[in-house]
Amino acid sequence: MDVLKNALVSSTSKEPVQKTHKDASEDSRTFGLNQIYPEPRNTTETAEKNVDIIVLHGLAARSPETFIAYKVDGDSDSGHINWLANNDMLSADMPYARILTYDWNANYDKSASSDIFSGHAKTLLDRIHVNRRRTGRLQRPIIFVASCFGGLLLAKVRLFPSSSSYKYFEILRYTVGVAFLGTPFRGSWPTGHTATQLRIAVAMSASAEERFESSQELVQLLRSGTTEDPSPLDELVNTFVEQIQFGPYKFPIVCFYETRHTNFSAVLRTLPADFAQTQVDENGHGIVVPRHSACLPGADSAAMDCRHNMLQKFNSPDNDGFQRLTDRLMEYAENAQETLMKKDRM
Numbered sequence: 624m625d626v627l628k629n630a631l632v633s634s635t636s637k638e639p640v641q642k643t644h645k646d647a648s649e650d651s652r653t654f655g656l657n658q659i660y661p662e663p664r665n666t667t668e669t670a671e672k673n674v675d676i677i678v679l680h681g682l683a684a685r686s687p688e689t690f691i692a693y694k695v696d697g698d699s700d701s702g703h704i705n706w707l708a709n710n711d712m713l714s715a716d717m718p719y720a721r722i723l724t725y726d727w728n729a730n731y732d733k734s735a736s737s738d739i740f741s742g743h744a745k746t747l748l749d750r751i752h753v754n755r756r757r758t759g760r761l762q763r764p765i766i767f768v769a770s771c772f773g774g775l776l777l778a779k780v781r782l783f784p785s786s787s788s789y790k791y792f793e794i795l796r797y798t799v800g801v802a803f804l805g806t807p808f809r810g811s812w813p814t815g816h817t818a819t820q821l822r823i824a825v826a827m828s829a830s831a832e833e834r835f836e837s838s839q840e841l842v843q844l845l846r847s848g849t850t851e852d853p854s855p856l857d858e859l860v861n862t863f864v865e866q867i868q869f870g871p872y873k874f875p876i877v878c879f880y881e882t883r884h885t886n887f888s889a890v891l892r893t894l895p896a897d898f899a900q901t902q903v904d905e906n907g908h909g910i911v912v913p914r915h916s917a918c919l920p921g922a923d924s925a926a927m928d929c930r931h932n933m934l935q936k937f938n939s940p941d942n943d944g945f946q947r948l949t950d951r952l953m954e955y956a957e958n959a960q961e962t963l964m965k966k967d968r969m
Contacts (some may be wrong), residue, residue, distance in 0.1 A: 652685070652726070653726065654726050654727055654728055655725070655726065655750050656677070656723050656724070656725055656750055656751065656754045657686065657723060657724050657725075657726060658721065658722070658723050659707050659708050659722045659723060659724060660707075660708070660713075660714040660720075660721065660722040661714075661721070666758075669721060669758060670758075670759065671719075672719055672720055672721040672763075673719050673720075673763060673764070673956075673959075674717075674719065674720045674721070674763060674764045674765070674766060674799075674956045674959060675720070675721045675723065675755070675760060675763055675764070675765045675766070676713075676717070676720050676721065676722050676723065676765075676766045676767075676768065676952065677723050677724075677725055677751065677765060677766070677767050677768070678690070678707060678722070678723065678724045678725065678767075678768040678769075678770070679724075679725045679727075679747075679767070679768070679769045679770060679773030679774075679776060679777060680724070680725075680726065680727075680729065680770050680771075680773055681729065681770045681771030681772035681773045681774075682729045682771065682772035683729060683730055684729060684770070684771075684772075685726055685729075686724040686725075686726045687705050687707070687708065687724065689770055689935060690705050690706060690707050690724075690770075690935055690936060691703045691704065691705050691936065692704055692706070692933070692936035692937060692938040693938060694938055694939075695938070696938060704937075704938050704939075706936075706937040706938075706942075706945055707722055707724065711940050712937070712940055712945065713949060713952075715940070716940075716949050716953060717949070717952065717953060717956060719956070720766075720952075720956060721760075721763075723754075725747060725750070725773075727743060727746070727747065727776070728743075729743075729772065729773075729776075740776075740779060741779060743776060743779075744776055744779035744780045747776060747777075747780055748780055748791045748794060749791075751765075751794055752790045752791065752793070752794060755794075756790075761793060761797075762793075762797060763797065764797050764798075764799040764956070764959035764960075764962075764963065765794065765797050765798045765799065766798075766799060766800045766801070766802075766952055766955050766956065767798065767800075767801045767802070768801075768802045768804065768935075768948075768952070769801065769802070769803050769804065769806060770804045770805070770934070770935040771804065771805050771806060771807070771912070771931075771934075771935075772806070772807070773806070774803040774804070774806025774808070775806060775807070775808070775856070775859070777801065777803075778806075778808075778859055778860065778863040779859060781795065781863055781866060781867075781872065795872065796963075796966065797963070798874050799874055799875070799955050799956070799958070799959040799962040799963065800874055800875045800876070800951070800952070800954075800955025800956075800959075800962070801874065801875075801876045801877075802876075802877050802879065802948060802951055802952065803876070803877070803878045803879065803917070803919075804879050804934040804935050804948075805879065805880060805881055805911070805912045805917055805931050805934045805935075806878070806912070806917060807856075807912045807916050807917065808856065808860045808916055808917065808918075808919060809856065809860070809915060809916035810856060810916060860919075863919075864919055864920055864921070867919070867921070867922075868921060870966070873965070873966065874955075874962055874966075875923070875951075875954075875955055875958075875962065876919065876922040876923065877922065877923040877924070877925060877951045878917055878918040878919055878922050878923070878924045878925070879917070879924075879925050879926075879927050879934055879944075879947075879948065880912065880913075880914045880917035880918060880924065880925075880926055880927070881910060881911065881912065881917075881926075881927060881929060881930060881931045881933075881934055882926045882927065882928055882929070883928060883929050883930045884908035884909055884910060884930070885908065885909065885910070885911050885930045885931050885932070886908055910931070911930075911931035912931060914926075923951075925947060927943075927944045927947070928943065928944075929944060
């Protein structure tokens with residue numbers, strides 16, 4: 624999970640290390656939609672694209688770092704590749720699509736937003752509407768790709784249009800497909816949730832003389848629920864699952880999940896010695912978002928042979944994960960008009 628990025632990956636990791644809000648200046652960061660392809664100043668080519676693909680990052684993450692991989696797996700000197708921007712990857716397979724990323728303040732400790740989760744969701748809707756209105760694309764099909772916690776933001780978004788303005792309902796109306804990449808619909812690794820809480824507590828203590836911004840609400844959404852102690856996720860996910868089964872909410876969905884263990888040893892070392900370590904083996908390895916949490920009832924599901932943090936990083940057009948994800952996106956685009964007509968009949 625992005626929130627545990629620096630702690631989950633050991634010092635011998637062979638994957639790019641994402642800069643977080645502690646490594647990069649938040650003052651220069653621009654939030655909102657960023658058009659990756661075609662070049663945004665090329666209004667003529669933009670107008671020709673017949674579908675919008677909007678890609679969301681997860682908690683304590685940012686674009687484009689979330690989507691960057693080494694060109695040669697395991698070789699940090701080989702350079703980097705962003706499958707959303709590389710001319711031989713997504714835009715080559717789907718030249719008819721406009722590709723955008725959505726950068727939002729998903730920080731949970733320092734530099735966190737004071738907004739509530741529903742506020743983040745409404746801001747996403749508003750930014751999409753404004754962008755599509757200003758580019759004359761209000762009636763173009765939309766495909767969403769949501770990385771990890773970004774999928775929960777998207778699920779929250781889906782609860783607004785039915786009781787909100789028509790301009791937001793139009794976004795729902797023209798959604799023709801969604802791909803979730805390791806979204807923790809039923810919570811994440813329990814020890815990881817506690818580690819993030821401890822990280823906030825330590826940071827707040829160390830910053831006692833400074834203004835410290837944190838978002839406990841975002842962290843709580845990582846927690847798995849029980850009968851005695853339901854998670855804040857439960858109502859959100861249950862309502863979302865009900866809605867996507869019928870009417871204008873019914874569109875194709877695929878849920879990708881990890882099958883390779885992540886090394887948790889770094890984060891485990893930050894916990895008290897007597898802390899119960901669950902869902903990890905004797906070497907401190909485990910699954911961040913297990914299959915039962917990453918998959919929705921009634922939706923297509925697909926395994927990727929990778930660790931959690933690699934679900935959205937592809938270094939080549941020949942990458943298995945890239946091909947399988949892109950194939951779904953192409954299918955959603957090809958069937959867009961049929962999907963829209965089915966919605967109209969419901």
